[in-house]
Amino acid sequence: MSDQNSLLETDIRGYLEAHENKSLLRFITCGSVDDGKSTLIGRMLYDSKMIFEDQLDALESDSKRVGTQGENIDFALLVDGLTAEREQGITIDVAYRFFSTDKRKFIVADTPGHVQYTRNMATGASTADLAILLIDARRGVLEQTRRHAFIASSLGIRKLVLAINKMDLQNYEQSVFDDIESDFIEFAEELATGIEIQAIPMSALEGTNITTKSDKTPWYDGPSLMEYLETVPVDDDRLNAPFRLPVQYVNRPNLDFRGFSGQIPSGTVKVGDRVKTLPSAKETTVTRILSGDEDVQEAMAGESVTVCFADEVDTSRGDLICTAESPAQVADQFQARIFWMADDKMLPGRRYLMKIGSKTVTAQVNETKYRIEMSDLQDRPARDLSLNEVGVCTLSLDQAIPFDPYNEIRETGGFILIDRLNNNTVGMGMIDFALRRAGNIHWQSVDVNKEAHSAQKNQKPTVLWFTGLSGSGKSTIANALQKRLYSIDRHTYLLDGDNVRHGLNRDLGFTDADRVENIRRVSEVSKLMVDAGLITLVSFISPFRSERRMARNMVEDGEFVEVFVNTPLNVAEQRDVKGLYKRAREGKIKNFTGIDSPYEPPTEPEIEIDTTKVSADEAAEIIVDWMKERGMLG
Amino acid sequence: MGGTLKNLTHLDRLEAESMHIMREVVADAERPVMLYSVGKDSAVMLHLAMKAFYPSKPPFPLLHVDTTWKFKEMIEFRDRRATETGLELLVHSNQEGIDAGIGPFTHGSALHTDVMKTAALKQALDKYKFDIAFGGARRDEEKSRAKERICSFRTAEHRWDPKNQRPELWNLYNTRIRQGESIRVFPLSNWTELDIWQYIRRENIDIVPLYYSAKRPVVEWEGTQIMVDDDRVPEELRKTAVEKSVRFRTLGCYPLTGAVESEADTLEEIIQEMLLTKSSERQGRVIDRDQSGSMEKKKQEGYF
Numbered sequence: 001m002s003d004q005n006s007l008l009e010t011d012i013r014g015y016l017e018a019h020e021n022k023s024l025l026r027f028i029t030c031g032s033v034d035d036g037k038s039t040l041i042g043r044m045l046y047d048s049k050m051i052f053e054d055q056l057d058a059l060e061s062d063s064k065r066v067g068t069q070g071e072n073i074d075f076a077l078l079v080d081g082l083t084a085e086r087e088q089g090i091t092i093d094v095a096y097r098f099f100s101t102d103k104r105k106f107i108v109a110d111t112p113g114h115v116q117y118t119r120n121m122a123t124g125a126s127t128a129d130l131a132i133l134l135i136d137a138r139r140g141v142l143e144q145t146r147r148h149a150f151i152a153s154s155l156g157i158r159k160l161v162l163a164i165n166k167m168d169l170q171n172y173e174q175s176v177f178d179d180i181e182s183d184f185i186e187f188a189e190e191l192a193t194g195i196e197i198q199a200i201p202m203s204a205l206e207g208t209n210i211t212t213k214s215d216k217t218p219w220y221d222g223p224s225l226m227e228y229l230e231t232v233p234v235d236d237d238r239l240n241a242p243f244r245l246p247v248q249y250v251n252r253p254n255l256d257f258r259g260f261s262g263q264i265p266s267g268t269v270k271v272g273d274r275v276k277t278l279p280s281a282k283e284t285t286v287t288r289i290l291s292g293d294e295d296v297q298e299a300m301a302g303e304s305v306t307v308c309f310a311d312e313v314d315t316s317r318g319d320l321i322c323t324a325e326s327p328a329q330v331a332d333q334f335q336a337r338i339f340w341m342a343d344d345k346m347l348p349g350r351r352y353l354m355k356i357g358s359k360t361v362t363a364q365v366n367e368t369k370y371r372i373e374m375s376d377l378q379d380r381p382a383r384d385l386s387l388n389e390v391g392v393c394t395l396s397l398d399q400a401i402p403f404d405p406y407n408e409i410r411e412t413g414g415f416i417l418i419d420r421l422n423n424n425t426v427g428m429g430m431i432d433f434a435l436r437r438a439g440n441i442h443w444q445s446v447d448v449n450k451e452a453h454s455a456q457k458n459q460k461p462t463v464l465w466f467t468g469l470s471g472s473g474k475s476t477i478a479n480a481l482q483k484r485l486y487s488i489d490r491h492t493y494l495l496d497g498d499n500v501r502h503g504l505n506r507d508l509g510f511t512d513a514d515r516v517e518n519i520r521r522v523s524e525v526s527k528l529m530v531d532a533g534l535i536t537l538v539s540f541i542s543p544f545r546s547e548r549r550m551a552r553n554m555v556e557d558g559e560f561v562e563v564f565v566n567t568p569l570n571v572a573e574q575r576d577v578k579g580l581y582k583r584a585r586e587g588k589i590k591n592f593t594g595i596d597s598p599y600e601p602p603t604e605p606e607i608e609i610d611t612t613k614v615s616a617d618e619a620a621e622i623i624v625d626w627m628k629e630r631g632m633l634g
Numbered sequence: 635m636g637g638t639l640k641n642l643t644h645l646d647r648l649e650a651e652s653m654h655i656m657r658e659v660v661a662d663a664e665r666p667v668m669l670y671s672v673g674k675d676s677a678v679m680l681h682l683a684m685k686a687f688y689p690s691k692p693p694f695p696l697l698h699v700d701t702t703w704k705f706k707e708m709i710e711f712r713d714r715r716a717t718e719t720g721l722e723l724l725v726h727s728n729q730e731g732i733d734a735g736i737g738p739f740t741h742g743s744a745l746h747t748d749v750m751k752t753a754a755l756k757q758a759l760d761k762y763k764f765d766i767a768f769g770g771a772r773r774d775e776e777k778s779r780a781k782e783r784i785c786s787f788r789t790a791e792h793r794w795d796p797k798n799q800r801p802e803l804w805n806l807y808n809t810r811i812r813q814g815e816s817i818r819v820f821p822l823s824n825w826t827e828l829d830i831w832q833y834i835r836r837e838n839i840d841i842v843p844l845y846y847s848a849k850r851p852v853v854e855w856e857g858t859q860i861m862v863d864d865d866r867v868p869e870e871l872r873k874t875a876v877e878k879s880v881r882f883r884t885l886g887c888y889p890l891t892g893a894v895e896s897e898a899d900t901l902e903e904i905i906q907e908m909l910l911t912k913s914s915e916r917q918g919r920v921i922d923r924d925q926s927g928s929m930e931k932k933k934q935e936g937y938f
Contacts, residue, residue: 008910009906012906015906016905020645020832020836022644023642023643024644024647093781095781096780096781096823100644104644107824123802126803127805248657251689253691261686292653293684293688302650303642303650304650304651356806358661414806416806418808424800424808425801425803
C-alpha cells in the first residue's frame with residue numbers, strides 16, 4: 001500500500017494509468033457472523049484504504065462503545081452492527097461492498113449464512129466468480145459449510161477459498177489446518193467436477209495471512225488471501241465457450257441501420273463471422289460490431305455490443321445469436337434444478353413466467369423428481385418445493401426457446417420464475433438438459449372440428465365455471481341451469497367437484513399441490529368438452545385465482561365465463577348441508593376452504609350471484625339471460 | 635482464443651453492465667425517464683445512455699427536478715447538455731412550494747428537501763406517468779445503500795417497502811409491475827466514487843465547472859462553507875462573504891452543499907485530492923447529518 005501512496009502523491013498520472021487497467025473480480029463470502037466473516041470483510045476494506053476518515057472516526061468511537069475488541073478496532077462494525085436495519089427486518093439480504101488494490105477492483109457479495117438465507121446466498125453467488133467459505137478453526141467443516149459449498153458449486157462457481165479462520169485460537173497448529181482441509185476435500189469430491197480449492201490458514205482478527213504471508217504459519221506455503229484474490233485467473237471459461245448474444249434490443253434509428261444489442265455472455269465475435277439466429281435458425285454474416293459508439297473488429301465475453309448482419313434476418317428481442325459452428329439447442333421441455341425463493345410453495349401444474357436471457361415465456365413445472373438435501377447431498381422424494389429448498393424438476397414451456405446447459409454457459413442456461421399474479425421473482429433455475437419427448441407429440445388435425453361440433457348443436461361452446469365456498473350453492477345452481485338449458489334443447493355437461501373426485505381425481509387429496517392438480521385435470525377435461533361443442537358447467541370450489549386463470553387460459557377468449565357464487569362464510573356454515581363445516585371446526589377435516597385454507601374471491605367475474613338475495617332457479621334464469629344477450633345460445 | 639484480445643478492465647466491465655441494465659429495462663418499459671441531477675454521476679449515466687443506444691438516441695427524456703435553489707452554473711450546464719445531446723429535457727418544480735416561499739434559509743434543510751425535492755419528484759412522476767426512472771445512486775455512497783437493488787420497486791404511492799424487494803439473479807431483471815407501480819433503476823449501483831472519476835477522465839466526459847477549484851465567494855452557514863450564488867443568501871450572511879479557492883465534491887442546492895477549500899483545478903488533482911483527503915463525499919451534504927439513519931427514512935418517503 002505504501003508504494004501506491006507515494007505514487008499517488010508524486011505521480012498522479014502514473015497512478016491513474018496503473019489503476020485504469022485493473023481487472024475486476026466478483027466474489028461471495030459465506031459464513032455466519034460467528035465465523036468472523038464481518039471481521040474479515042472489514043479488515044479487507046480497511047487494509048485496502050477504502051475507509052474514509054469520517055467513517056474511521058465513527059468506527060473508532062463505535063468500537064469503544066459497542067465493539068467486542070476492547071480498545072482495539074472492531075472491524076466487524078464496518079459491515080454489520082446496523083441495529084436499526086436489523087430491527088426493520090431487512091438484514092435478510094445481500095449487501096454489496098467494494099474495494100480495490102493496485103491490481104484489481106473487487107465486488108463482494110456479503111450474505112448472511114443461516115439456513116433460512118439460502119435465497120440470499122444463491123443471489124450473491126449467481127454473479128460471483130469465486131466463493132470464500134469461512135470456517136472457524138475450532139469447529140471445522142460444519143453442515144453449514146457443506147450447504148454453502150453446495151450452493152456455490154450449483155451456481156457454477158468453480159473456485160472456492162476455504163478460509164480457515166481463528167487459527168490464532170488454535171495456536172496456528174498445522175494439524176488443525178490439515179485435518180479441516182482434507183475433511184473438506186473429501187466432501188467436495190461429491191460436488192461438481194473441476195472445482196479448484198485453495199485452503200488458507202488465517203486470523204482475520206490479527207490480520208494473519210490476509211494481505212501478506214505471515215511468519216506465524218511457516219509451515220504454510222500457499223498465498224495470502226489478497227495475493228490469491230489478486231492473481232487468480234477469471235473468465236477463461238467464458239472466453240473459450242462458443243459465442244452467444246441474447247438480443248435485448250433492436251436498434252433501428254433509420255432505414256439504413258438495423259443493429260441487435262446485447263451483452264455477450266460467452267465467446268468472441270469478429271466482423272465476417274458466420275452466425276445463426278435462434279430459434280429461426282437462419283444464418284448470416286456479421287458486417288459490423290459497435291462497442292458503444294465505436295466500430296470495432298471484434299468483441300468478447302462481458303462486452304455490451306450492437307451487431308449488424310449482411311442479410312435481412314428476422315431477429316427480435318429474446319432471440320439468441322450464436323456462432324454458426326456451434327449453435328445453442330432449441331427445446332420446450334427441460335430438466336432443471338430449481339431453488340425456490342418464495343413463501344408460497346412451488347406447485348407442479350401451476351403456470352409461471354420464465355425469464356431466460358432476454359426472453360420471457362410461460363412455463364409449467366410438470367413434476368418434481370426429487371429434492372436435494374443440502375447438508376448430505378442426498379435425494380429426498382418430494383412433490384412440491386418450499387422456501388429455500390432445491391429440487392430437480394421437469395418443466396414444459398408454451399414455446400420452444402434457445403438455451404445451453406447451465407454448466408456450459410451460465411447466462412443462457414439460468415432462468416428465473418415469476419409469479420403471474422403478484423409479479424414477484426419466486427424461483428431460480430438452471431437447465432440440465434432438454435427432454436426430447438415433446439417432439440414426438442403431434443396434435444391430430446381433424447376435419448370435424450370445434451366449429452363443426454358447435455354449428456351442429458346451434459350453440460357457442462362455453463365453460464361456465466362456478467366458484468365459491470363449500471355449501472355456497474354452486475352445484476344447486478349449476479343443476480338448475482343444466483335443466484333449464486336442456487329444456488331449450490341445448491347440449492350440456494356438468495362436471496361436479498364431488499363426483500370427479502370419486503373417479504378421475506380419486507388419487508388426489510386436499511393439499512395445495514393436489515388442489516392445483518385437481519383443477520388442472522378438470523380444466524383439461526372441460527377444454528376437450530368445449531372442443532366437442534358442449535356448454536360445460538364446472539362446479540368446483542377452486543379457491544385459487546391462479547388456477548382459475550389457468551383454466552381460463554386453456555380455452556379461447558370469450559369461451560370462459562366465471563360465475564362467482566357469492567355466499568358469506570357464516571351463511572354457508574349455517575346451511576352446512578353436508579355437515580362438513582362442523583367437522584372442519586372440530587378439526588376432523590384438514591385444509592378446509594374458508595376454515596384453515598384460503599379462498600381467493602374472483603376480482604372480475606363475468607357473473608356474480610348473491611345467494612342471500614336470489615333462489616337457485618332465479619340464478620339459473622339470470623345466467624340464461626346473460627348468455628342469450630351475448631348470442632351464446634344460437 | 636482470448637490471446638489476441640485485450641483484457642477487459644474494471645471500467646470496461648462496469649460500463650458493459652450499466653449499458654446492459656439500461657437496454658434491458660427500457661425494452662420492457664412503457665414510459666421510461668432518466669432523472670438528471672446535473673452532477674457527475676448524472677453526467678456518467680447520460681454518457682452511458684448515449685453509448686447504449688447509439689446510433690439511436692436514448693428512447694427517453696431527461697427529467698430535472700429543479701428546487702429553484704440549484705447553482706446557476708448547474709442550470710446553464712444542464713441546458714447546454716440537453717441541446718448538445720438533442721434529448722428532450724423536462725424540468726419540474728413544486729409550484730405550491732414556490733408559492734409558499736419554501737427555501738432552505740427560511741424553512742431549514744429538512745423541510746426544503748421534503749417539499750422542493752421529494753414531493754416535487756413524486757409530482758413529476760405522477761404528472762408524466764413514468765413507470766421507470768433511472769437514477770444515479772451508487773451502493774458505496776452510504777451504508778444503507780449497500781443492500782439496495784438495481785431495480786427498486788415503489789408502490790403507486792411511491793413508497794419503498796424494504797420487505798418487498800425482488801432477488802436479482804445473474805443479469806436477469808424482473809421488471810413486471812402492476813398499473814400505477816413504478817421502478818427506480820440504478821445502473822451505477824456497482825460503481826464507486828473513484829470509478830466515476832476514473833471513467834470521467836478516460837472518456838473525457840463534460841462536467842459542471844463547480845467541481846474544479848476556482849475563486850468563489852463563500853460564507854459560513856450551519857457549520858458549512860457555502861457559496862453565495864445569488865442574493866437570496868440573507869444580507870447579514872452575505873456581508874461576511876470572502877473569496878476563497880474552493881470546489882464541490884457533490885452538487886445540489888447551493889445553500890445545502892458544502893464547499894471544500896482546494897487548489898485542484900484538473901481532473902487528476904481532484905482524484906489525487908479525493909484519495910488523499912479521505913473523507914467520504916456525502917460528508918458535505920447537510921441532509922445526511924440531520925439524524926442517524928436519515929437516508930433510510932428519506933428513501934422510504936420517496937427521496938432518492
